[in-house]
Amino acid sequence: MAEVALNRTPVSVITGFLGSGKTTLINYLVSLDNLRDTALIINEFGEIGLDHILVESSFENTLLLENGCICCSIRGDLVDTISDLFTNVTNGKIPAFSRIIIETTGLADPRPIVISIDENLALRDRVRLDSVISTVDGVLGKNQMEKYQEASIQIASSDVLLLTKGDISDNTTLENLMGAVNGINPTAPIREIVNGCIDPDELFNIDINPNREAQANIARNGEKVGSAHNHIDSVSITHDGTIPEEKLNYWLSMLYSLRPQNLVRMKGIIWLEGKQEPLLLQAVGNSISPLKNLPNWTEPFIRTRLVIIYQGLHKDSLIDSFRRHVLQVLGDF
Template sequence: MAIPVVLITGFLGSGKTTLLNHLLWDPEMGDTAVIINEFGDVAIDHLLVESAIENAVVLQSGCICCTVRGDLVDTLDDLCAKVARGELPPFSRIAIETTGLADPASLVRTFLTERLLADRFTLRAVVTTVDAVNGAVQLDEFEEARHQAALADVIVLTKSDLASPEAVASLTARLKEANPSAAIVPVVHGAIAPDTLFALVPAHPSRADDEVLAWLNSEAFEETDGHAHSHHDSSIKPFAVTLDRPVTREALRSWLRSILSLRGADLLRMKGIVALKGEAAPIVVHAVQNALYPPVQLAAWPSDDHTTRIVFITRDIAPEALRNSLEVLASRSAA
């Protein structure tokens, strides 16, 4: 069974380290491998190291902690090899902390396109920390901060006790406009239980998954209808499109290839449930930029609504362009 991976990202000073420190202390993280950029960023000394072996340490809580040594693929392969040799305890989950300037899309692509990773690991969620005090300015000035928020499954609003209630409410509304489907949770001193954090995002649907509607959360996108109220984020648009006609597999495959090839860099995220012509059950599609998750055929529709619903978060792509391309897709299928 593939090991779930959680990416923890967030802009410089947004509280990733504080969040990670809090998680590492929790016994619920005992079967977790944590990959960080530098030990200096996380105060390992006071987390009570129990044992150490070549670039990895086992903390008193049971967590395995290591640094990225060169390539992420090599680091993960090294961890798995040490477990196989009995040098480290087994783990059932991985948390990866990125640098403050990292675009999480590149790591998402790594897990989808690197065969060595795709066979053994599954990307469970992107968790982004946003500083309640400085977050609005960072979103204004840095594209990386906007991308981190747009790609998040969960946004952890840190330092919420240091900002005014009005500032927290304004920033929360702005984040919701940029990424309607993300769960937004305020924390103080990074204090959130691992089970609480990881329960905030439904897993990517499996064949028999009845949580697909929660995962898709298309209603949240329909409320925005592509109209971001903040002029600062005008290039990033969330919106939903629907089709009341089924499409053929061939037409869907051609459409996905086309948009990922032509506009993949600006397709920050796409999730959808698609009605297939001549088939009783739908297919689930999911992409981050030009990396496509393996499509999943569901065993049955999750509700009585058999409409195709696809949600997008895009950069400088007009909603009408994708809506029109879907109409062409449906027309080809009808023909």
């Protein structure tokens, strides 16, 4: 039994609020030579997933990336998903992996994941929890902590905290954020990163943070996060074909001018008329990032996909607004 325990596969959990840079961090990590045999399990909030596409396109629920990394979108129970990875290795469907990284949704409480990995009998001899890592938005993080309980719990439950977007933040904002983060989790090291770049030795095989253990114990005793995201919802919009850039910009400007306080997160794969490759659309709060080219796109079809995470709006109204102002489709839908 001791030998089995020594050979258990390390599992790290990457958490962090919506738009804080989790996918950017993961893309950097799996590009490193010594992490290319990593299995990724991605859990997303919304009817259609985009994060696993932005890592690479999925093959059923498991993907062998070009660099040799495996990516799974969670379907059902996490324990079953991890067990299926090992079964697929045994059956020769995927190559062996030496590490598992789980990316949570931006609204997740990571503590139940920690408890499952630590205590589930089906996993105990196969995996061990290595570290819990939280990304914190260097621009909007303090506001998110004050407004959303999920953001604070993610920070409190982590072994190491990564302040992102320092290149577009300012010193005062970062200092205030660091003070707020330290007040929630005073025992976790805090690192500033840009574009996901960090030495993996600072994330993996590190000391367990006592604050993370304390948070897991709180969860074991039955505390739950708020109302299970009842105050936040999502809508997914797809369109087969290109869309006009001018009309998209008008719609975004209108939406963020009228309802900035209701928009939590937006992420999309956008195909614009006249473009030979798709673009990545991202927005956090009322801040919209410039569209980013996605070169070497491998999907054989042209499909715009957009996920909007919001509060206090109506799903059908958002879909109708997009259809009317971007696609210029009138009437019932």
